[in-house]
Amino acid sequence: MHHLKITNLSSAYGKNVVLTDVSLTVDKGQVISLVGPSGSGKSTLLRVLVGLTPPTGGTVEIQGELINYNSKSSIKLSRDRMAIVFQQYNLFQNMDVMGNVTIAPIKIKKRDRKEVEAEAEDLLERVGLADKLTAYPDQLSGGQQQRVAIARALALQPDLLLLDEVTSALDPELVTEVLDTIRRLASDGMTMIIVSHEMGFVREISDQVVMMDEGRIIERGLPAEIFDKPTTDRAREFFGKILRH
């Protein structure tokens, strides 16, 4: 059984079709990277998975269970298993770091505060922010905020972590610390789908690279295959452009 199984998934914003027949499987512990030009539908795919954008067709199964995106309760169940971190830090501005990380387990999962806070301290330690528990988002750098966002996502103990360009709003010197955090998660066996423009990082960390263009998957394979001998002209053109930078 695949950890995540996406079959012929489609989506549209009004008449503008942005995902067409996307099929993809992810196994437990795998890291899959989504690459592709701007507007190719990478973010939309992740948004559909977590129920922020409705699909127009296709199915998603997580650990063998079908998610019904027409049902609020089914989406809610799926959110117990999937967590997403976006490009723009979206921490709750009115809560400190500890509050951000613990609110969902305490208020939504109704778990014991002490226990959750102890776990949160461990998590924040893992992302290198043990000394920032009482800081507010506006007192943190972008990289620190992004690591809090990752810790917040992990606090729900998801089976699958979705990361959408989590480094692209950061200054170059802050990128490394966030990438290090992701590397550590990967070596801990976290299953992840990553959207990233950091090609060196993608190449190093991915078990599989998936290239999207105009809402379709046009190429997939091991990092070396995709980067060194892409089969489609579109992929060759894309990597040619990116890797020349």
Add this chain to the structure above:
Amino acid sequence: MNYTFQFGVALESLPALLRAGILTVELSFFAFWGGALIGLAGAAAKTFGGPVVSRLAQAYVVFFTNTPALLQIYLLYYGLPEVGIILPSFTCVLLGLTLNAGAYLTEIQRAGFLSVRLTEIEAAETLGMSLWQQIRFVIVPHIAKTIYPPLANMFLILVLGSSMAAVFSVDELTGTAINISTETYRWLEMFTLVAGVYIILTFVASIMLAVVGRKFFRVKARMF
């Protein structure tokens, strides 16, 4: 300047002034909370109402923020009896102040609504929060923090603005000062004293508001 200040009579009237001060606080307190409720409805109407509802709310705001509050109270004072509604002066003034404050508080709260970031709401949603939990844990605290300073400011403006009630023979601070002066002729002393009472009132209110703001909303309010 050869005026000789004689504060004797003015000081004798202190108990009366304190009683009047309570009325001033009542007027501003009720006008503020009434206005806040109207403002909440107005802001909701402007943000989420259809074209008709939002325009009505806009018309209300435009009228009440572009005419003097005193004139608005006069309109109520003389207009309401014409349609068969006879209210005590105090209620009439309170109604006028409330409607006036409601217009400003509509704008303040609308700015609060608009300050909520979609990305924060989406994050809350993907963490599994229901709509009610999003409102309670994310949206309301965010709005409260954003609009707290202008809200506090509005309250102070109302404390001073409530002096308009004097014109309608409501015995709040200013009205009481006028009454006593008319009997004692110590106008300057009375108004100096009342100015002091207003300053103490707004001073205490500012400090309380700043403390609450700091403690609950993380607002870095400056006190004066």
